[in-house]
Amino acid sequence: VEEQQRLHVAPTAPHTTALGVTRTVGTDQTIRFGSVRYSTPPGLVGAEVWVRVAGQELVVVADLDVLPTMPVWAAGRAGLTEVARHRLSTPGNPRIDLAHYLDHPQDPTGAPRPPRPRPRSAAEKDFLALGAGAHAWLVEASAAGATRIRAKMAAAVELAALIGDGPVDAALGVAAAAGRFGEGDLTAICDHQATGATAAGLVAADETHSA
Structure with missing residues (x-):
C-alpha cells in the first residue's frame, strides 16, 4: 500500500527508444533511412513511424491507434505493429515492395503493364480501330519520341481506306x-x-544495325 502511493502509473506504450528512430512516411509511401528509400504499406502517408536495424534488415513499426483511418491490411491489429521489413540497401538502390502499391500500373513481377492508348478525338479513334498493330505502333512511337505522330496516324487511316485495314x-x-x-x-x-x-527476317532499327 505504501509503495502504491509513490509509484507512477506504468505507460500504456513501450518506451519508443527501443523502436529506433522516427521517420515520416512521404507521399510516395516511402521513408528514408541511410540515404535509401524504403517502401511502406498504403495508409501511412504522413504518419510518423519508427525504424531500426535488426541484423541485415530494416524494421518499420507504426502505431496503428493514432492513424486517422485504419488501413484494410491492418484489420484485427492495434497499437505498435511491425508494418514492413526490408533488406538493408545502399544509396541509389531503393527497396520497394510491390505489394505496397496495389493500385500501381505494374505486374506483380515488377514489369510495367503495357500502356493502353485511349482515343481523345475522332481521328485517334479511327486510327486505333485499325487493330492491335495500330495500338502497338502508337505506344512504341510515343516511347521512341517519334515526330509528327498525328500526321502519320492520319496517313495510316487514309492508306487503310485504299488497301484495307x-x-x-x-x-x-x-x-x-x-x-x-x-x-x-x-x-x-x-x-x-x-x-x-x-516478318521472319525482321530487323529492328537499333544500335546493332546502325551506321
Whole structure:
C-alpha cells in the first residue's frame, strides 16, 4: 500500500527508444533511412513511424491507434505493429515492395503493364480501330519520341481506306516491332508485305544495325 502511493502509473506504450528512430512516411509511401528509400504499406502517408536495424534488415513499426483511418491490411491489429521489413540497401538502390502499391500500373513481377492508348478525338479513334498493330505502333512511337505522330496516324487511316485495314494494321505491327517510325516507312512495309514477304527476317532499327 505504501509503495502504491509513490509509484507512477506504468505507460500504456513501450518506451519508443527501443523502436529506433522516427521517420515520416512521404507521399510516395516511402521513408528514408541511410540515404535509401524504403517502401511502406498504403495508409501511412504522413504518419510518423519508427525504424531500426535488426541484423541485415530494416524494421518499420507504426502505431496503428493514432492513424486517422485504419488501413484494410491492418484489420484485427492495434497499437505498435511491425508494418514492413526490408533488406538493408545502399544509396541509389531503393527497396520497394510491390505489394505496397496495389493500385500501381505494374505486374506483380515488377514489369510495367503495357500502356493502353485511349482515343481523345475522332481521328485517334479511327486510327486505333485499325487493330492491335495500330495500338502497338502508337505506344512504341510515343516511347521512341517519334515526330509528327498525328500526321502519320492520319496517313495510316487514309492508306487503310485504299488497301484495307488488315494490311495496314499488320504493317503497323511490324513497324512497331522494328522501330520504323520515319516518313514513308509504313508505305514501304506495306509494299514489302504485298510481295508475300513475312516478318521472319525482321530487323529492328537499333544500335546493332546502325551506321
